């Protein structure tokens with residue numbers, strides 16, 4: 001089994017709602033056995049080692065937005081534009097991902113308030129085809145930025161992606177300039193654009209909108225980078241440094257402003273918005 | 283001496299027959315000129331026929347051909363009066379991306395592109411065309427300078443991808459690429475990009491978010507190498523040819539998807555068989571596109587570029 005499917009399997013078991021109180025899991029950080037219900041009640045952070053587990057869009061919205069937010073519709077895009085199939089048809093992969101997820105693609109936006117500060121919050125969900133950026137993610141990003149401009153508020157994006165969606169070929173690569181057009185428009189409107197990097201954020205997502213925030217926040221321990229570790233390993237043929245491409249490493253190398261524990265994330269965002277937003281609070 | 287690719291084997295055999303006959307003819311008074319002429323004609327026909335229907339994987343090999351003209355060749359053959367400009371003013375000079383001032387048939391331009399190198403020492407010097415953050419930050423600096431002085435930007439793309447290494451990550455490879463793409467989009471001057479060899483992923487788009495994107499006839503442009511896609515999606519190393527086809531990496535495919543605006547034809551048998559002719563065609567095509575953009579105001583240029591990338595793949 002590849003590391004990716006290992007990760008996917010562990011996620012799908014964690015992402016289940018209404019988990020029975022008796023279900024156990026092994027913390028990927030410290031190998032401690034934890035009750036899944038305790039883990040989830042603790043924002044999917046290990047109480048023992050503070051390992052930050054991956055959480056989906058719905059959990060993020062609930063964590064960061066005040067109650068009463070609105071989930072924005074995911075824009076429609078051409079499906080399977082290259083008529084792509086590898087070992088499976090891309091349309092079948094999409095169908096399977098949709099069956100397992102509450103939202104139709106990997107990036108979903110919601111409009112609401114963060115401790116009363118108006119904001120559009122976009123969340124990328126790693127469980128949806130590894131969070132990968134295809135046309136739907138690009139279109140959702142543009143849509144989120146446009147909504148923020150229309151509402152004269154900040155756009156906050158929570159990233160999680162293995163990179164571009166290869167099944168869309170070059171069209172996925174084109175989402176890099178496309179999303180960058182959107183960040184430029186936010187900047188031209190003088191609106192804050194804040195990036196929260198979560199585990200993992202790599203490839204073309206990192207090399208576009210995920211690195212262009214006015215403020216860059218990372219969750220503890222998150223893997224963040226351009227190239228995959230295996231690719232780098234194959235290139236240099238030596239051991240990678242300790243903590244390489246982790247949030248703390250990026251902080252030490254000047255690539256993010258701060259590493260923020262999940263329990264402090266909402267408060268941190270609210271504070272930043274208080275400083276950066278133009279209009280008084282909603 | 284042209285080195286032949288695997289699929290050119292019949293042509294290579296014919297060419298070596300012709301060479302043999304020539305040697306024979308030189309040392310004797312046999313009249314085999316007619317036979318040589320006939321074989322040469324046949325070889326030229328075979329070459330044209332082969333190159334007219336290259337598969338995506340064959341095109342990938344042509345795009346990576348060791349003798350394919352690179353940036354330094356185009357600077358020599360398509361531009362004049364080149365003044366190289368080095369360094370990102372922050373960390374260092376990255377020879378995987380070369381840039382500078384140049385004349386293109388009477389037009390002052392800023393030329394920027396990847397350089398892969400043509401032999402072992404130069405390949406090492408240019409890091410095989412795989413740039414590090416300082417390469418992209420130099421590109422950003424030169425684009426800013428071009429904007430300031432009203433010089434159109436011409437970028438020539440030829441990279442397997444940005445360098446995947448520890449020091450590149452340490453110095454913010456992702457941020458450098460993102461900012462370089464942003465710098466293209468912000469330019470108040472015309473920008474024409476040409477994919478001349480391999481357009482490899484983020485390392486390519488970083489200098490290709492242009493008003494007009496051209497592609498040489500046998501160049502390839504993709505989000506990941508066919509080998510990479512094979513190993514990730516098919517979980518085997520030997521599906522690269524299938525991956526190249528499935529990902530639609532050729533100029534002909536990408537024109538249909540409106541990712542590129544026009545195809546620049548190559549000489550029969552590919553750019554490496556006649557770099558000078560390729561450079562001439564390329565210079566004419568770029569000049570034509572620059573002229574078409576020359577009447578636009580800075581804000582119109584920015585707008586056109588933004589709309590171009592927003593529109594790709596929309597319903």
Ligand SMILES: [Zn+2]
Pocket residue numbers: 027028029030031032046047048049050051
């Ligand atoms: Zn733990």
